[in-house]
Amino acid sequence: MKKIDKKKLLLTIIFAFIGFLYLYPFIWAVFSSLKPLNEIYEFPPRLFSEHMSLDNYRYVLFEQTPSFMHYLLNTTFVTLVSVTFSVLISITAGYGFAKLKFKGRDAIFMLLLVTMMIPFQVLMIPQFVLLTKMGLYNTLWALILPTVFTPLGTFLMRQYFLTVPDSIIESGRIDGASEFTIFKNLVVPIAKPAVATVIILTFMWRWNDYESPLIFINDSAKYTLTLGLSNFVDEAGVAKDNLIMAAATVSMIPMIIVYFVLQKQMIAGLTQGSNK
Amino acid sequence: MKKNNVGYLFVLPAVIGFSIFILLPMVFSLVISFTDFNIFKGISGTVFLGLDNYIRLIHDPIFWKSLFNNIIFIVVTVPIQIILALIVAYFLNDKLYGCKFFRVFSFLPYVSNIVAVSFIWMALFNPSQGVINQVLMHLGISNPPGWLTSFHSALPAVMIVSIWISLGYNVLVYIAGMQNIDSTMYEASEIDGANSFQKFMKITIPSLSSTTFFLTVTGIISSFKVFGQINIMTQGGPGNSTNVLAYYIYQNSFSYYDMGYAAAMAWVLMFIMIIVTVIQFRKEKGGA
Numbered sequence: 001m002k003k004i005d006k007k008k009l010l011l012t013i014i015f016a017f018i019g020f021l022y023l024y025p026f027i028w029a030v031f032s033s034l035k036p037l038n039e040i041y042e043f044p045p046r047l048f049s050e051h052m053s054l055d056n057y058r059y060v061l062f063e064q065t066p067s068f069m070h071y072l073l074n075t076t077f078v079t080l081v082s083v084t085f086s087v088l089i090s091i092t093a094g095y096g097f098a099k100l101k102f103k104g105r106d107a108i109f110m111l112l113l114v115t116m117m118i119p120f121q122v123l124m125i126p127q128f129v130l131l132t133k134m135g136l137y138n139t140l141w142a143l144i145l146p147t148v149f150t151p152l153g154t155f156l157m158r159q160y161f162l163t164v165p166d167s168i169i170e171s172g173r174i175d176g177a178s179e180f181t182i183f184k185n186l187v188v189p190i191a192k193p194a195v196a197t198v199i200i201l202t203f204m205w206r207w208n209d210y211e212s213p214l215i216f217i218n219d220s221a222k223y224t225l226t227l228g229l230s231n232f233v234d235e236a237g238v239a240k241d242n243l244i245m246a247a248a249t250v251s252m253i254p255m256i257i258v259y260f261v262l263q264k265q266m267i268a269g270l271t272q273g274s275n276k
Numbered sequence: 277m278k279k280n281n282v283g284y285l286f287v288l289p290a291v292i293g294f295s296i297f298i299l300l301p302m303v304f305s306l307v308i309s310f311t312d313f314n315i316f317k318g319i320s321g322t323v324f325l326g327l328d329n330y331i332r333l334i335h336d337p338i339f340w341k342s343l344f345n346n347i348i349f350i351v352v353t354v355p356i357q358i359i360l361a362l363i364v365a366y367f368l369n370d371k372l373y374g375c376k377f378f379r380v381f382s383f384l385p386y387v388s389n390i391v392a393v394s395f396i397w398m399a400l401f402n403p404s405q406g407v408i409n410q411v412l413m414h415l416g417i418s419n420p421p422g423w424l425t426s427f428h429s430a431l432p433a434v435m436i437v438s439i440w441i442s443l444g445y446n447v448l449v450y451i452a453g454m455q456n457i458d459s460t461m462y463e464a465s466e467i468d469g470a471n472s473f474q475k476f477m478k479i480t481i482p483s484l485s486s487t488t489f490f491l492t493v494t495g496i497i498s499s500f501k502v503f504g505q506i507n508i509m510t511q512g513g514p515g516n517s518t519n520v521l522a523y524y525i526y527q528n529s530f531s532y533y534d535m536g537y538a539a540a541m542a543w544v545l546m547f548i549m550i551i552v553t554v555i556q557f558r559k560e561k562g563g564a
Contacts, residue, residue: 012372019378022440026384028407029396041405043414089289096286105283108291115298119501119549121525121542125308125535126301129315149293179282208389210504215530226391230508241399248392259387263380266387270445271452 033057033246040242056246060232066220068250071228076254078143078224079206085148086202087195094157094194095187099169100179109158112151124215131216142216143209143224153198156269160194161187197269200262207255225251309540314533322536329540339541341516342524343548345431346500349520353435353442354495358488360439361446366476368447369454379451383444390441390504397437398424398509424509430518437505442498446491453487454480489560493553500549521545 020027031047032040033056039049060068096102097109123146131142164187172182213227223231229247259266309329313322333339368378385393400406401423412420421429461479470478481488503522506512512519512527519527525545528538 008371008373011367012374015367015372015378019381022443023381023384024407025393025396025400025440026388028400029392032399040399041402041410043410045407045410089293093287093290096283100283100286102281102283105287108287112290112294115294115302117497117549117553118298118302119522119542119546121522122305122539122546123298123301124526125529125539125542126304127297129304130297130301132315145293146297149290149297151290151294151298154290179286183286204387208387210389210391214507226389229389229391229395244395245399248395251392252388255387255389256384259383260380263383267379267383267448271449 029245030249032242033249035242037240037242040245056242057250060243060247060250064232066223066228068225068228068247070221071223071225072250072254074140074222075207075224075226075251078140079203082144082148082206083199083202085144086150086153087198089149090153090157090198091188091191091195092183093154094159095161095183095191097154098158098161099164099166099187113155116151116155120211124211128215138217138219138222140217140222143206143212147206147209147212150202153202156198156201156272157191157194159272160191164190193265193268196262196265197272200258200266201269203258204255204266207258305539306543308536309543311536312534313539314535316533325536329537330544332537333541333544338516338519338524339521342519342521345518346520348431349435349438349502350496350499353439353499354492357439357442357446357495358491361443361450361491362481362484362488364443365447365450365454366480369451379448382447385441386444391508393437393441394505394508397433397440397505401433401509425514427514427517430510430514434502434505434509434518437509438499438502442495446495449491450484450487453484457483486560489556493556496552496556497549500545521548 027047028045034052034054035049036051036055039051042049061072062069097105127146128137131137131146136142136145168186168190169182172186177185208226209224210226210230213224214230217223217227220228220231229244229251232244232247308322310326311322311324312329313319364382368375368382372378400408403409403420403422403425406423408423409420421432423429423433457480461483462475465475465479500520501522502520503526506518506520506523507526510518512523521541522545525538525541528534528541
């Protein structure tokens, strides 16, 4: 039997305790979301109290108007549509920049890359004006369109395609296939790992986006979870923290589930640039 | 590989989209920074101001206060994040049982939306009822800080939240870097009798220098982007103690509707970010 390393075990216990403290904000939020308001701020704090129930969730999801169920649907729509378009655009553009030759290719790509550094503050007023002129202000499309043409997704796909050997593509050309056929039948099927990374990163950015809805949406029926949560407080008046914690948990849970399912791809995608 | 103009078709959607939603707005933003444009006047009512907006911000004390807060933010949070992450990464890199479990959970703050995180921390920072002050008072500290409600403790509170959010990301990047270190270097040092601490200081840290550089640059850029937690937790207060450039630009755009002025400030912010990044790159090249 493998000997248990006592030092390693001790370190594990210490870090488990540190980890509990580190994640305490989440733990406190979830347990508070299940309690009535007068039981949240007891001291000494305890996880379980007398009158725990799902009442807060029932309120924020179904009884409040507009409900968080409604915000959930808005956010899901924006996220799924954005992910779909982002993948389609970045996989084709990424492939074009990586494997196809045309004049100005690298210069255009450099331009795309540079714009990744531009802070939202520079773009927000013009995008606000542009979306208003396009008649898209205060629609969910205002949250989708500006972000779908993501230079970052294109960058990730291009980096991935650069590692694909040219031989596969060349053999397709020798067979006389058109570039689109080669792309569709030979390239797309092998792009899965990079596509998974683009999916999970886009999902996270769109689901968690707060700055775009804050500026581009002002009708509460079109709020996303982040904006709905931030404005929920003003309606409820003084801190009804139990309800806020339930709403906050609702806003986080789908993202956390997706994260657990795709964490390998997400971590790979986010740490990728760091070891150039 | 022969030239293939069909490549233009492949990149066309991305290029058109980015031209409309990024390039065009950039130009528009630059142009209005020289005017007094706002959404109500429209383009017809706009007056050309030349460099007035830029001169104005040089004399704007809140601009300088906000920039100063950004600098404090960087100088405090970036080193703390990096040192903490280095230490935690060391242990989470197979020095514990269940490392994968720890790593997966360490990332949770990073993937959670800023609004939810802000409200949770606001409740924890509540000066009278929140857990943090309750614990401090029980430990005998009779006058714990007012955190988000006090002029001197608000920015530290916001910085604590930022460090908490980013730690998981920094840890995971360091772990990826550590796993790239050649193990033969450690083995050779063991033959020379090196202990864990010496190995960490003499091999691990130097080998991670490019990772550290990367995290420094991304940490600085992220610091300039901090917005959501300020809009929710403090709105720049109390008394501008937590106002930062990103937030002040937002205030000028959508509270004061002084959009030309805000645009000028946004461009100044962008140039500051570029300069700081270039300085970091020069330092790295010089030291390497």
